[in-house]
Amino acid sequence: MTTTRTIAFVLYPGLTALDFVGPLQVISGLQELGLGFETVTVAAARQPLPTDSPVCVTASHTFEQVPAPYGLVVPGGGAPTFAALADEQLTGYVRQAAGGAEVVASVCTGSLILGAGGLLEGREAVTHWAAMPILRAFGATPVSRRWVADGRVLTAAGVAAGIDMALHLVTELVGEDAARMIQAAIEYDPQPPLGPIDWDRVDRAFMESVIRSAAEKCLADHPELLARLATADGTRSVSP
Numbered sequence: 001m002t003t004t005r006t007i008a009f010v011l012y013p014g015l016t017a018l019d020f021v022g023p024l025q026v027i028s029g030l031q032e033l034g035l036g037f038e039t040v041t042v043a044a045a046r047q048p049l050p051t052d053s054p055v056c057v058t059a060s061h062t063f064e065q066v067p068a069p070y071g072l073v074v075p076g077g078g079a080p081t082f083a084a085l086a087d088e089q090l091t092g093y094v095r096q097a098a099g100g101a102e103v104v105a106s107v108c109t110g111s112l113i114l115g116a117g118g119l120l121e122g123r124e125a126v127t128h129w130a131a132m133p134i135l136r137a138f139g140a141t142p143v144s145r146r147w148v149a150d151g152r153v154l155t156a157a158g159v160a161a162g163i164d165m166a167l168h169l170v171t172e173l174v175g176e177d178a179a180r181m182i183q184a185a186i187e188y189d190p191q192p193p194l195g196p197i198d199w200d201r202v203d204r205a206f207m208e209s210v211i212r213s214a215a216e217k218c219l220a221d222h223p224e225l226l227a228r229l230a231t232a233d234g235t236r237s238v239s240p
Contacts, residue, residue, distance in 0.1 A: 004037065005036060006038050006040060006066060006069045006071070007030075007037060007038070007069060007070060007071035008039075008041070008042045008061075008066050008071070009024050009041045009042070009074075010043070010073065010075070010113075011041050011042065011043040011049055011059045012043065012044075012080070012087065012090050013049050014051065014078070014080020015052065015081065015110075016053075016108060017055060019075030020075035022107075022166065023075075024039060026166035026170060026182055026186065027039050027169065030173065030178070033181070033182075035174050037173070040060045040066055041060045041061065042059050042063055042066045042093075043059035043062065044090065044093075046058060052080070063089070063097075066097070069097055070101060070103065071102060071103035071104070072098050073107070073110075074094060074105070074107070074111075074114055075107045076106065076108030076111070076112070076127070076128065076158075077108070077109060077110075078214060079214035080218070081109045081110070081112065082218040082219055083219070085116045085222075086222045091117045094114065094117040094119070095118055098117065101152070103173075104119060104154070105166075106154075106155045106156065108157065109128050111127040111135065111155040112127060114138075115137065115138025120138045120140035121138065121140070123141070123150040124141045125153070126146075126147065126157045127142075127155065127157065127158075128159075129202075129204070129207075130207040130208045130210070132144070134211075137229050137233075149168070160190075167183055167188070212230075212233065
């Protein structure tokens, strides 16, 4: 009998919906193609969770029901993701489930949750461009790419980069033919109306200040963690 391998997507309040829905759609293709995988979503409880858009999501399973997945994917988000760094139930599950997982992945600031779970020490990693310096707080080396693979840990940059990472993961798991089939099935062929991002015109300072403000607000009751992030970010002092 063929063993079905489970890939679990971790949900928590306030995450960015596309961070997990995009990769979930890609990796669910493995199940649809009958390739020996199943995808599930996991959370502390099976109740509706808010996202950073006007839609709620409900996990298919609780943490306790999926203690040892084959793969683990952690999405990111804005301010609520910083609050999640201090959620010991969440970070504890990520640490425990990742311990025996063959693949551990994140999208956007979800990499910070991997870091809080102790999974990025000594690894290259990427996150949303405005949060890149914070990776150093968790012993990671920030690398500016769409996605980064360092051993069994994959991290993707902001939001849509998660789809790129997921297609790479499918290629690694079952081969290029299946990945190309899934890419065609979801018609993933980006042609943005404004063309590629002109990074020279991006207001980096503004977005980085938004990130710092989010950390200050959400971790006000966790001064040690906040100080750790602030030091890595190059900020001399951050008032909780």
